[in-house]
Amino acid sequence: xxxxTQPPSMDCAEGRAANLPCNHSTISGNEYxxxxxxxxxxxxxxxxxxLKNNETNxxxxxxxxxxxxxxxxxxxxxxLRDTAVYYCIVRVAGYGGSQxxxxxxxxxxxxxxx
Amino acid sequence: xxxxxxxxRYLIKTRGQQVTLSxxxxxxxRSVSWYQQTPGQGLQFLFExxxxxxxxxxxxxxxxxGRQFSNSRSEMNVSTLELGDSALYLCASSRAAGGVNNEQFxxxxxxxxxx
Numbered sequence: 490x491x492x493x494t495q496p497p498s499m500d501c502a503e504g505r506a507a508n509l510p511c512n513h514s515t516i517s518g519n520e521y522x523x524x525x526x527x528x529x530x531x532x533x534x535x536x537x538x539x540l541k542n543n544e545t546n547x548x549x550x551x552x553x554x555x556x557x558x559x560x561x562x563x564x565x566x567x568x569l570r571d572t573a574v575y576y577c578i579v580r581v582a583g584y585g586g587s588q589x590x591x592x593x594x595x596x597x598x599x600x601x602x603x
Numbered sequence: 604x605x606x607x608x609x610x611x612r613y614l615i616k617t618r619g620q621q622v623t624l625s626x627x628x629x630x631x632x633r634s635v636s637w638y639q640q641t642p643g644q645g646l647q648f649l650f651e652x653x654x655x656x657x658x659x660x661x662x663x664x665x666x667x668x669g670r671q672f673s674n675s676r677s678e679m680n681v682s683t684l685e686l687g688d689s690a691l692y693l694c695a696s697s698r699a700a701g702g703v704n705n706e707q708f709x710x711x712x713x714x715x716x717x718x
Contacts (some may be wrong), residue, residue, distance in 0.1 A: 531709075531712075532607070532709030532710050532712055533646070533695075535706035535707065535708065538706070576646075590636065590661075591636075591638075591646075593638075593645055593646035593647075594645070595645060596645075
C-alpha cells in the first residue's frame with residue numbers, strides 16, 4: 490500500500506503558484522520523497538525528489554518539513570499544461586530487492602483554470 | 604535522446620487469448636519495470652528486470668510474466684486473458700535497479716482491451 494496521503498483534487502488559477510501537499514507520517518529515515526505527475530493518457534513523468542532538504546529544479550520546488558512527516562510540491566507559475574494527476578511517493582533509494590519499485594497512491598488531480 | 608517506446612500502442616483481444624507487449628528502454632538504461640493502470644486499482648507494479656534477471660515481482664497471478672533481453676529490451680506476456688486485464692500497461696526504464704538519483708522514465712503505454 491502507498492505510504493502517502495494526498496487530497497484527491499485541487500484547483501489553481503493559471504499563473505499562480507500551485508501548492509500540492511502530501512502527508513507521509515510513517516516515513517523512515519532512509520526513505521526519500523519522490524513526485525511524479527501523469528498528464529491524461531500519458532505515462533507518468535518524474536518531477537523532483539528529496540530526503541530532508543528543500544529541493545528545486547526547473548520544474549518545481551519541494552519543501553519537506555523538519556520532522557519529514559509531510560511535504561509540499563510547489564509549481565511556481567502554473568500553466569494549463571500543468572493540469573495532471575500528481576503522485577507523491579515514498580521509497581527507499583537503495584539498491585536491490587524492491588527498492589527500485591514505485592508504489593503509487595491515488596494522487597491529487599490538479600486542475601489549472603484560466 | 605529517444606524516450607521509452609512501447610509497442611503496440613493499442614490492442615484488442617478476446618478472453619482466453621494471450622498477448623505480448625514490448626518495451627524498448629532509453630539507450631544506456633538497464634532496468635525495466637512494468638506497471639498496470641486501471642481506473643479501479645490505479646497504478647500497480649508488475650515486475651522489474653535488470654540485466655536480464657527479474658529482481659522483483661508485484662502481487663499479480665502467474666498469468667503475467669516477462670523477460671528482458673541482452674539489449675535491455677523487455678517483453679511482458681499475459682496468458683489466458685480475462686476481462687479484468689483490460690488496462691493501460693506502462694513500461695519504465697532507469698539506469699539501474701534502485702539508487703537515489705535514478706528516476707524512472709515512463710513510456711506512453713499500451714492500451715489493452717479484452718472483449
